[in-house]
Amino acid sequence: MFIDIGCSQKKKYNQNAYGDYFLSKRYKDTNRVIAILSDGLGSGIKANILASMTATMLLKFIEAQSDIRVACETIMNSLPVCKVRKISYSTFSAIDCDEDGNAKIVEEGNPQFLWIRGNEILEPEYKVITSKTFTNRHMHLYHLKLEKGDRIIFCSDGVTQAALGTKELRLGLRREGLTDIVSFKLKEDSNISSDDLARYIVHQVEMIEPDHKLKDDTSVACFYFRDPREAMVFTGPPYDSEQDNLYATSFYNFKGKKAIAGGTTANIVARELNLEIIPDTNINVGKLPGISYMKGIDLVTEGILTLTKTSEYLEAGEYKDDAAGKLMNFLLDSDEIKFIVGAKINQAHYDPNMPVEIEIRKNVIKKIAKLLEDKYIKKVDVRFV
């Protein structure tokens, strides 16, 4: 199973910093994911610092400990109390799960999470652990066995207490209201990504607040356990041209989505598999060469310039509707991405008369892979051939 993670946050009205903090980390070797949603006391910069400190420390503790319970208990016992308001500096929800569906969840102070299977909301059993140092602090510990298609939703109390005190929702949105919003959306689009679902919930919360002004920081983190969407990108001619046919065939037979980034690479695939390359009639969009089409391949672009631009777009999180923007969307619509990077160098790219510097393919791919892994939490595999 693949764990699709998405988070959406909005600040309290008139604040310039987020008072909730979400942190997640994927461990490639062990197929494990740790994620924390922490809500700092109050709002603004102070809350932001408290929440980010709690989440960061907790992630490191869970990572270092074999038991999430011990890590969370340590944090619960040591979180200070605000002198003025006599309440905890921050609250949190933490999940430590793997791709086999084993999940451990700990909540301290945050609203109870939702566990969704099909159209049903499951109510798991939990163990209450009381703090040894602060008797008013309790954490809930859950052990879950998740199945394919299951979803877990964390939220901050900005969600459950939305519209509190209004005529329509005197007690706020509460867990029931959140359940309704989620159930409605899942009926409409049962395969919705975690990112889209989180964004939808936060938007709905904003809509029900009077004047659409959020009275608290509002965060939703979704986890969706599903089949991975696989993709392969073939870029650069293989070092040993005698292996061209082998690589072209294995690329073409790959069962997920396929993209080629590189004119020579596309020519090799076309030659070896007797395919036609049809350039798009929109010649060059923006400052990049246009895309082309090949039967059975989802996207065909030029190589280095497009890849370099794609890495810039991935870094900025914004894109234009050119070939690199299309490649970026291709990558972001996938969970597991394999890059087959040909190591043969085209001498013409290093002609000193070239008006612009052309990056080395290996470096651009390494940069893209790092961005996809760290910023977009994708599973990436790079193979040089």
Added chain:
Amino acid sequence: MDKIEVRICSGTTCFVMGSSFLNELYEIIPARYGDKIAVKPSLCLGQCSKNDKHAKAPYVKIDEEIISEATVEKVLKAIEKRLN
């Protein structure tokens, strides 16, 4: 007479060396020659990797003829030569 095919390379080297300046050919050729000539882009003509020191990007292919260091004028001249 068969249609003459003009293909403008938009591979990395050609693009960097100015093949986008040849874009006006997509308007000039149909306007001047109608449907006698088909002009289209090519993802890569594969010429630069042949590493011939005397040939330079950008490249344009007119049927089987390769034009190196192509300019709009050079391409139009080559078309005229073919038509005559």
